[in-house]
Amino acid sequence: MTSTIDSVRDDGTGVPVTASIVGKSPRELAWNRFRKDKFALFAVGVIAFYIFVALFAPIICSALGISPTRLDGQALNDYGLPDGPFGNISTSHLLGVEPGTGRDILARLLYGARVSLMVGFIATFLTTTIGVVLGVVAGYKRGKIDAVIGRMTDLTLAFPSFLLIIALTRPFTQRLESIGVPEGNPARLTYIVLVLSLFGWVYVARVVRGQTLSLREREFVEAARSCGAGNSHIIFKELLPNLWAPVIVIVSLSLPGYVSTEATLSFLGLGMIAPAASWGVMLGDSVKYYRADPTYLFIPGIALIVLVLAFNIVGDAVRDALDPKGDRQNLL
Amino acid sequence: MSSEIALQAVDLVKHFPTGSKGILGRPDKNVRAVDGVSFTLRKGKTLGIVGESGCGKSTLARVVTRLIEPTSGNVLLDGVDITKTSGKDLRRLRRQMQMIFQDPVSSLNPRHSVGQIIEMPLRVQGLLDEADSIKRVKELMQLVGLNPEHFNRYPHEFSGGQRQRIGIARSLALNPTVIIADEPVSALDVSVQAQILNLLERLQSDLGLSMIFIAHDLSVVRHIADDVAVMYLGKIVEIGPAQDVYSRPAHPYTKALLSAVPIHDPSERGGTGRIRLVGDVPSPIDPPSGCRFRTRCWKATDLCGAIEPPLQADASGRIVACHFPEETPVTIGKSPE
Numbered sequence: 001m002t003s004t005i006d007s008v009r010d011d012g013t014g015v016p017v018t019a020s021i022v023g024k025s026p027r028e029l030a031w032n033r034f035r036k037d038k039f040a041l042f043a044v045g046v047i048a049f050y051i052f053v054a055l056f057a058p059i060i061c062s063a064l065g066i067s068p069t070r071l072d073g074q075a076l077n078d079y080g081l082p083d084g085p086f087g088n089i090s091t092s093h094l095l096g097v098e099p100g101t102g103r104d105i106l107a108r109l110l111y112g113a114r115v116s117l118m119v120g121f122i123a124t125f126l127t128t129t130i131g132v133v134l135g136v137v138a139g140y141k142r143g144k145i146d147a148v149i150g151r152m153t154d155l156t157l158a159f160p161s162f163l164l165i166i167a168l169t170r171p172f173t174q175r176l177e178s179i180g181v182p183e184g185n186p187a188r189l190t191y192i193v194l195v196l197s198l199f200g201w202v203y204v205a206r207v208v209r210g211q212t213l214s215l216r217e218r219e220f221v222e223a224a225r226s227c228g229a230g231n232s233h234i235i236f237k238e239l240l241p242n243l244w245a246p247v248i249v250i251v252s253l254s255l256p257g258y259v260s261t262e263a264t265l266s267f268l269g270l271g272m273i274a275p276a277a278s279w280g281v282m283l284g285d286s287v288k289y290y291r292a293d294p295t296y297l298f299i300p301g302i303a304l305i306v307l308v309l310a311f312n313i314v315g316d317a318v319r320d321a322l323d324p325k326g327d328r329q330n331l332l
Numbered sequence: 333m334s335s336e337i338a339l340q341a342v343d344l345v346k347h348f349p350t351g352s353k354g355i356l357g358r359p360d361k362n363v364r365a366v367d368g369v370s371f372t373l374r375k376g377k378t379l380g381i382v383g384e385s386g387c388g389k390s391t392l393a394r395v396v397t398r399l400i401e402p403t404s405g406n407v408l409l410d411g412v413d414i415t416k417t418s419g420k421d422l423r424r425l426r427r428q429m430q431m432i433f434q435d436p437v438s439s440l441n442p443r444h445s446v447g448q449i450i451e452m453p454l455r456v457q458g459l460l461d462e463a464d465s466i467k468r469v470k471e472l473m474q475l476v477g478l479n480p481e482h483f484n485r486y487p488h489e490f491s492g493g494q495r496q497r498i499g500i501a502r503s504l505a506l507n508p509t510v511i512i513a514d515e516p517v518s519a520l521d522v523s524v525q526a527q528i529l530n531l532l533e534r535l536q537s538d539l540g541l542s543m544i545f546i547a548h549d550l551s552v553v554r555h556i557a558d559d560v561a562v563m564y565l566g567k568i569v570e571i572g573p574a575q576d577v578y579s580r581p582a583h584p585y586t587k588a589l590l591s592a593v594p595i596h597d598p599s600e601r602g603g604t605g606r607i608r609l610v611g612d613v614p615s616p617i618d619p620p621s622g623c624r625f626r627t628r629c630w631k632a633t634d635l636c637g638a639i640e641p642p643l644q645a646d647a648s649g650r651i652v653a654c655h656f657p658e659e660t661p662v663t664i665g666k667s668p669e
């Protein structure tokens with residue numbers, strides 16, 4: 001009557017031992033599917049590498065004797081450009097130096113990774129938290145609350161977010177500084193993270209609301225209710241375990257978006273500003289020197305592309321692992 | 333209240349507002365899913381509720397268990413009016429009445445193991461004693477014919493019939509006295525249906541359960557029910573002991589349903605053959621005046637359109653809602669001469 005095979009084997013003592021196949025939870029099944037995608041595993045390794053070097057940037061820099069802020073005029077020629085090919089790559093500057101300032105590019109790359117990953121993770125965490133909470137509340141409670149959250153969603157989507165981000169940069173960062181956030185780049189970083197979250201929760205909320213709406217009609221929710229389950233049991237024990245799959249997909253695909261957005265803002269001069277190390281700042285700076293020193297453009301550019309690509313590959317693989325038939329229904 | 337009665341429904345009504353009117357879209361119509369249903373469930377017996385799709389059976393099941401709030405009416409569970417209780421008292425009452433659901437796929441949470449699913453009622457009611465819960469889960473699994481060692485497995489690893497057994501085990505976790513089974517075998521293969529029906533019968537006799545069995549398959553209900561109620565468009569049109577209803581149906585609708593039951597040798601079908609009803613089921617938003625069945629009934633008269641026949645005993649003692657109840661006895665598959 002069972003659907004699995006119980007195999008009988010002999011453990012050597014002449015007594016047959018029944019070994020039954022252990023059942024796997026949906027999470028284990030998804031993980032096994034994910035593991036089979038070698039490309040995705042490699043991408044995970046790449047991301048892990050980035051996280052590692054970002055975390056240990058100060059240690060790595062002091063070990064290599066480089067610094068993201070020290071000006072090295074000797075590596076530059078009379079025109080202020082790097083005194084060798086490929087931005088003057090040498091043993092003391094493994095990835096060359098910046099034109100104009102002579103700062104070590106590798107060091108700035110490592111510290112830039114910190115910024116990018118920090119913005120990416122924090123913005124993703126905030127948007128996911130806000131989006132899940134609002135999405136579940138809207139989908140579960142329905143009625144007026146759903147209508148209010150729905151209007152909030154529509155309003156947020158209707159705003160030209162980019163224009164707003166640009167317009168509010170100065171007043172917002174000044175306000176943050178006045179309430180005690182350290183001046184300059186920390187305030188600007190805080191502003192970026194806050195404003196990205198302000199606009200980003202909407203996408204998460206919409207998906208979560210949709211899933212919640214369909215889940216609450218399922219008979220297992222009715223079964224819990226008929227046993228006297230209250231709202232908190234239903235939301236936390238019955239609904240949320242079925243929601244993490246779509247949420248993980250959203251998370252893994254929105255991270256690269258926030259990393260790119262921070263780089264874009266810094267490139268435009270709206271995010272971090274020099275002498276802070278951020279890939280966007282480096283990219284913005286590199287445009288001036290493109291003819292004379294193209295390496296300065298490519299290095300942070302490639303670093304950014306590789307990270308975003310790795311996140312996207314992992315995100316796709318996560319979605320495939322959770323939903324092998326390619327049929328949206330099976331995410332639940 | 334007599335100690336012989338496990339559950340009593342009194343004039344249950346459930347209307348769903350629908351339609352929209354005006355700028356704000358206020359609903360102005362009602363889907364009259366359940367429109368005045370009363371029945372009695374005797375202790376230790378099974379009441380079968382039959383009717384075609386859309387007649388309100390599933391809504392009735394949910395109203396009786398208060399999964400859906402009734403628009404009006406009362407449900408008396410062992411003498412207590414559950415429509416008037418709330419909060420902690422309602423929670424405690426829920427232990428006595430449990431439901432078995434129709435769909436073996438969506439009635440089990442795919443993220444929970446079988447053990448978690450079966451112990452959920454205990455957890456919700458605060459009766460969960462960690463040490464004993466596994467024992468209780470295994471007990472229940474054994475009771476319904478599942479291998480108790482499989483409590484750590486997940487629903488997707490089981491077949492439809494096994495999943496239904498899991499659902500049955502869950503419904504028994506709180507030791508209820510009343511089980512409401514909403515089409516528990518409709519989604520299963522015929523051979524598996526028989527197994528589950530036998531299981532339900534055995535559980536009923538072993539545990540002394542009173543059961544409401546909702547189905548659209550008449551032969552299934554005949555097998556398991558002591559009493560039968562026939563529903564049409566939100567109302568009960570006939571109710572009585574199963575034997576009587578099947579052999580001497582009073583309501584024309586019951587007769588038509590019975591004549592539609594397939595028999596293995598159609599040439600044996602005597603009399604006027606199969607009764608085919610003309611027309612579609614009317615909309616529950618706007619049911620016909622008077623007797624709701626009159627638009628499809630072959631002997632409808634003006635009286636049927638003017639006055640709605642009450643559900644009451646006719647001359648021969650059968651409880652039916654018809655102005656002209658059927659007279660001739662009939663056996664399944666054969667139409668009267």
